[in-house]
Each structure stands twice: as structure tokens, then as C-alpha cells.
Amino acid sequence: MNILLCPDSFKDALSAEQAAKAMAQGVLKAAPQAQTHCCPMADGGEGSLDALIAATGAKRCVVDVQDALGRPRKAAWGWLGEQRTAFIELAEASGLQHLTPEERDALHTSTFGVGQMLLAALDQGAEKALLLLGGSATNDGGAGMLQALGAKLTATSGAPLAPGGAALATLETLDLSGLDPRLTSLNVEAAVDVDNPLLGERGASAVFGPQKGASPDQVAQLDHALGRFADISARVLGKDYRDLPGAGAAGGMGFAARAFLDATLMPGIEMIMQQADMPALLNNADLVITGEGRLDGQSMSGKTPIGVARAAQRLGKPVIILAGSLGDGWQACLDEGVTAAFALADGPMTLEQALPRTAELLAARCESIIRVWITPSPFENPDL
Structure with a gap:
């Protein structure tokens, strides 16, 4: 199982590289045998x-x-x-x-x-x-x-x-x-x-x-x-x-x-995916996990998770977005190749409380995602 981890930075919390490493920790906790590839991303801005x-x-x-x-x-x-x-x-x-x-x-x-x-x-x-x-x-x-x-x-x-x-x-x-x-x-x-x-x-x-x-x-x-x-x-x-x-x-x-x-x-x-040879990375991936600090309707204009999702969609690869928060209009991402999107918070918390826990929350969400991903589907059993 090959998992491609290509988040943007989580502003005021983690760089894209730190976010990818936290994601990998969660993936490997759920599936130690998984192959992870960390590819930090950005959309042209800081980082x-x-x-x-x-x-x-x-x-x-x-x-x-x-x-x-x-x-x-x-x-x-x-x-x-x-x-x-x-x-x-x-x-x-x-x-x-x-x-x-x-x-x-x-x-x-x-x-x-x-x-x-x-x-x-x-x-x-x-x-x-x-x-x-x-x-x-x-x-x-x-x-x-x-x-x-x-x-x-x-x-x-x-x-x-x-x-x-x-x-x-x-x-x-x-x-x-x-x-x-x-x-x-x-x-x-x-x-x-x-x-x-x-x-x-x-x-x-x-x-x-x-x-x-x-x-x-x-x-x-x-x-x-x-x-x-x-x-x-x-x-x-x-x-x-x-x-x-x-x-x-x-x-x-x-x-x-x-x-x-x-x-x-x-x-x-697009520039950064081109330099990273994203088509080759996607080709080898079974699942793609990306993310950034906030996902909303404005993200469709070229933010990292949507750019990744559009590229993955062309190759038929499933994409999950993890965001610090989901804002108005985030559902539009489901029409851009995104399989599912989740907010990081595991309960009511302020931004000040969430920021120092970003790495922990990313790892926990990735662990949960992979545990669901590797669980056999009951729909594959014709007797059920």
C-alpha cells in the first residue's frame, strides 16, 4: 500500500514538510507495512x-x-x-x-x-x-x-x-x-x-x-x-x-x-507539481492525503489541495483533504476529485488551543483514515 502525503503548510502551526511528517506518523501507526512518500506542496505563496x-x-x-x-x-x-x-x-x-x-x-x-x-x-x-x-x-x-x-x-x-x-x-x-x-x-x-x-x-x-x-x-x-x-x-x-x-x-x-x-x-x-513530477508520484499511489489550514469555497481558485485533487482525478486516484477548518462552500471540492474532507479538531477548541496540537491532530486523523481504508468492506462479501 503506497500513500502519497502532499500537504501545504498549516499557517502559524506547521510547515508543509512538518505536516507531511506528522501525517506519515499517523499512517504508519495504523499500517506499519505501508509505504509513505512525503512530498510537501505549496501554491506559490510563503513556503x-x-x-x-x-x-x-x-x-x-x-x-x-x-x-x-x-x-x-x-x-x-x-x-x-x-x-x-x-x-x-x-x-x-x-x-x-x-x-x-x-x-x-x-x-x-x-x-x-x-x-x-x-x-x-x-x-x-x-x-x-x-x-x-x-x-x-x-x-x-x-x-x-x-x-x-x-x-x-x-x-x-x-x-x-x-x-x-x-x-x-x-x-x-x-x-x-x-x-x-x-x-x-x-x-x-x-x-x-x-x-x-x-x-x-x-x-x-x-x-x-x-x-x-x-x-x-x-x-x-x-x-x-x-x-x-x-x-x-x-x-x-x-x-x-x-x-x-x-x-x-x-x-x-x-x-x-x-x-x-x-x-x-x-x-x-501547477509549477510546484511539475517540478515534483507529480504524475509519476500519483501513478504509484494507492491513496493521496493532502491538506492545509482552511478549506472553503475560495480554495477552488488554485489552492494546493484542489490542485493536487485535480491532478489525481485525471489518474483515478482517491484523495482525502485534512484541513484545520472547513469553511463556507468547502463541499465544492467534492466536484474537483476529492473523495472526502475532514476538519482536524477532535472536539470544541479555540484556534489558540488547536495550533500547538496540529501535528498531533494530523497524525490522529491519518491513523483513523488508514484504519478505515484497510478494513475489508462488507460490500465485497456477496453473502452479506
Whole structure:
């Protein structure tokens, strides 16, 4: 019996790798003879770098960069030498998790550190880069990244453009002639977990700006500033990408990746499953168990458990989802290849009580699932 364990992280509780190990403990308690394969997953957000390194055996590298507020920090990235491929997680440099709630400032946070990570990859000899765009603290449309890569963005005052999305309202010229020439031969794929355009009521500022500290007035300010950036970019490039699905990802980094790096945008879970060779793993599995912190109707838009389930459905493999909680609309997952879904709690408990018990609860649920799975079905006995 081969069991494939491929969860995402359980936020504030376990990494995807820790979750998979807890699942394996439960499986083996019920069926010591079972073969388990742990394959941590992610959908392009925080933790995706760890999932890719675990799936591929890539080398973890560290580079000195600026964080979203311009402070020095060390950012990790992955290097798959045989394939000359770099794994760049935006959140390592410009992630929201590095800021306290009081420090969140969508007007001034910058993606400059992401550009520094790309330069480190180019220095290593990268021919391909997988850019993971979730978890950003920024709303600058990737302008900071472009500055780090050599582009010149000039304000109406004639001075170099200041960091942050708000400064884009004063953008006068965009000069790409200084971009690192090695970028022209770099194949970039960008993982996005949303399909939002750059601007408007479904755009980067309106939908994601508030969680990055933007007030309603600042959301309007940022949307206007990104609009100016899009206008000038369209004139320089001869093509307008503002309405591209996914352009609004990570505060407009989806827009910058496509417009300036010629990146292919794809769902993060698909990118990571591709690197992990998920079809081969599924082919060998008798049962798949996945999960994440919450399963609800929004999960259908490309979250890890649903991506895994859709891939498994194509091969006729049963999938069980374990979630910290089941929210409104979770039943829709049953139409996406999911056999069953269960919440972790074993009784009434608060989130504060549940978080430290996540590993224990995952192991217990997996043990129960496998005990049911290996019990002979009475329906197989024609005499009953």
C-alpha cells in the first residue's frame, strides 16, 4: 500500500514538510507495512521555496538584500545546478511576514530585494528562474525590482523615483536600456495564485492593499499610481499588460514579470507539481492525503489541495483533504476529485488551543483514515 502525503503548510502551526511528517506518523501507526512518500506542496505563496527544495533536492543559497522597507536582510533562494534553474521566492526579500502589523506600509514598500535575488541567480549562471509571487508586502508594480536590475525610473522632479507604489504617481520616464543584458536569455516562469488584473475594483491595490496597511484613500492613491505606471510602460513597450489575469498578483509583480521579464504566468501549485513530477508520484499511489489550514469555497481558485485533487482525478486516484477548518462552500471540492474532507479538531477548541496540537491532530486523523481504508468492506462479501 503506497500513500502519497502532499500537504501545504498549516499557517502559524506547521510547515508543509512538518505536516507531511506528522501525517506519515499517523499512517504508519495504523499500517506499519505501508509505504509513505512525503512530498510537501505549496501554491506559490510563503513556503513555496521550501516545497521546491524538498521536491527537487535543490541547494539552498543565501544572499544579502533589502527587505520591503529597505532594511538589510538575508534571503534564501534555491539553485538546481544541473538544470541551471533558480527558485526565487518574493516573500524571502519583500514578504509581509517580515514586517510587524505597525510596519505595513503599502505606499512605500518596495520589491528592490527581489531584483537583488535575480541578480544573484544570474551571477550563479541561471538560465531559468521560477519566480514565486505570493506573500508580498508591496504594491509597487515591480518598479523596485526593475531599479535593482538596472532600469532607470525618473520622477517629474528629475530625481530617481523614490521607493514604493505611491511614488509611481510622479513617474515621468522609464528607461530600460540599463537592464542587465543577461535577462534577455533568462527563461522566467512566475507562479501566481490569483487571476486579478493590475487595476480597478479587482486590482492589486483594491483587493490586496488593505492587508498591506492601505486605508481606503490610500487604495485609491495606489491604484491611480499603478495606472500611471501602466500607461508609461505601455508606451515604452508597445504593449499593455494591465488587464492580464494575474497581473495584480503580489502588488503588481505579475504585471512586471510578464511585461519586463517576458515571464510565463502559471498557477503556483501547477509549477510546484511539475517540478515534483507529480504524475509519476500519483501513478504509484494507492491513496493521496493532502491538506492545509482552511478549506472553503475560495480554495477552488488554485489552492494546493484542489490542485493536487485535480491532478489525481485525471489518474483515478482517491484523495482525502485534512484541513484545520472547513469553511463556507468547502463541499465544492467534492466536484474537483476529492473523495472526502475532514476538519482536524477532535472536539470544541479555540484556534489558540488547536495550533500547538496540529501535528498531533494530523497524525490522529491519518491513523483513523488508514484504519478505515484497510478494513475489508462488507460490500465485497456477496453473502452479506
